[in-house]
Amino acid sequence: MMNLELSEQEVIRRQSLEELRKLGINPYPAEEFETNTNSQEILSKYDADKNNFQDVSIAGRIMSRRIMGNASFIELQDDKGKIQIYVKRDNLCPDEDKTLYNTVFKKLLDIGDIIGIKGNVFITKVGETSINATELKLLSKSIKPLPVVKEKDGKIYDAFSDAEQRYRQRHLDLIVNPSTKETFVKRTKLTNSMREFLNNKGYLEVETPILQPLYGGAAARPFKTFHNTLGQTLYLRIANELYLKRLIVGGFDGVYEFAKDFRNEGMSRFHNPEFTQMELYVAYKDYNWMMDLVEEMVEKIAIDIHGTTKVKVGEHEIDFKRPWKRYTMFEVIQEFTGIDISMMNEKELAETAKNLDMEIDETMGKGKLIDEIFGEKCESKLIQPTFITDYPIEMSPLAKKHRSKDGLVERFETICNGKEICNAYSELNDPIDQRERFEQQLILGKRGDEEAMVLDEDFLKAIEYGMPPTAGLGIGIDRLSMIMTNSPSIQDVLFFPQMRPEKKVQKDDPAKYIAIGIPEEWVPVVQKSGYLTLESMRDVNPGALHQKLCGTNKKHKMGLKNPSQDDVKKWIEIINK
């Protein structure tokens, strides 16, 4: 009997599975299949004159098949790429028994199956380096057909491109779209390169709590959870800043963490509810020093990934070569608007913003207005990596007051491709000042600012013991990855971006059908005919239903004995009772 839930191709593959078993072939063998090379190595190092690679063992997934009489070609894809396998009947089956070729290979294997191949490398008439298979072993049977993508001269045909499917079924995306794999390899190179850089400087990689009794270190709304044993509300961290600073207080001079942070806010091309930041704190340094470090580090990353400081991103070429431009906030605003706002008071700033066609409201203070003008008129125009320094104090409750400029803090952000990629301060280590800044945040919070920071008594206590002057940095790994991989969306650099869960179709349990007298074997037929719930059958015409059911039975060659019209009528009567 056919399984009505499955597509025709799935049914055929399951049948193949059974036939393989009948032939004594385990479609899911347990033992190791030892490989001694991979596609990339063969393609780059095979040399016909040297006659190397004459005893290779390789494993991977069948991506295409061109089957002919007694000689066929398949494309095998492994971790590193694709290579063509030449399968000739008499090479694979030198003996009388040709079952492995005629039946197993030709009939029972499919695109998507994972196989092991042993053989020797040669170059075909057409000039393609290939493996002549002398052994073929099924390693895992695929019972769901893969999207089929073809490619010629770098041109992709029938691409698997539906964004929803690519994100929800990332495994398929990875199998079928080599560029997806490349993106994630680059992302890992990026973090490896950064980690190597920081380790070489002697900084210590640490881990700090993700579940925090208070959330701090950034302005954002948190995810809230509950610990049963402690009977306590906990928050997923929005940042790890306050914990890393405690470690600086504790006497580490340089600590860093690659941190997954969580923010309960909107999602977009640039925002995922969980994202990765690298935060670094170094004692006895200031923000000027940190700018030098960022330049050096990101330049190295670009070279490690691309072999050059120049990276193509969308329509732009971004050059990470040091030194990068540095502007103060006031300078950059003057550059892009022609207006010097450095001496303006709140009223004048509001006036200026209005003249620049910006929407403002009364609640905006001086700092917010400056930030808005920058965000609106400058940020998106900064394509090459650029440091913006000296932010208004209102926006930065954890940054040290500027050594010489009133009303500002020692803070910089790095803007690249029109987006912020890092944020850094000379960290505030004056405990009295810090307390006052928190208190100002509390006032904001009471006024309804949901992102205002909460006062962390434990943290204050820690820095009261004395925190050395410290430079701190947060760098957005996802955003930097987007730039380094030329990805337009954050979803492209996260293996499993957050998605709304797929809604399941509502379906009644078979028992409910059986309870009203429908024979068990008819339940799938009824559901296949479109009646997924008993309720949906309430108002149907019994005659029509009878016809439909018999039709489904016939169409799908179920071979069931049709119910009588009376039977069907009775079912509906029961439902309507």
Add this chain to the structure above:
RNA sequence: GACUCAGUAGCUCAGCAGGUAGAGCACAUCCCUUUUAAGGAUGGGGUCCAGGGUUCGAGCCCCUGCUGGGUCACCA
């Protein structure tokens, strides 16, 4: 959250002026036998996202919802 576009075969996509649902690849059967996104022939495969409405008749028109993309807003 707002606006906007989209959802049709396993995959990529057509479909019109409302009139029996199409192509290529994939799949099956047969022929060919060193091919390169595609050798040839034949064939099977659809809840046209869901639910309502208009209509003699809806994949198409209208309404509601679901899911996704894009832009904007909050934000990194």
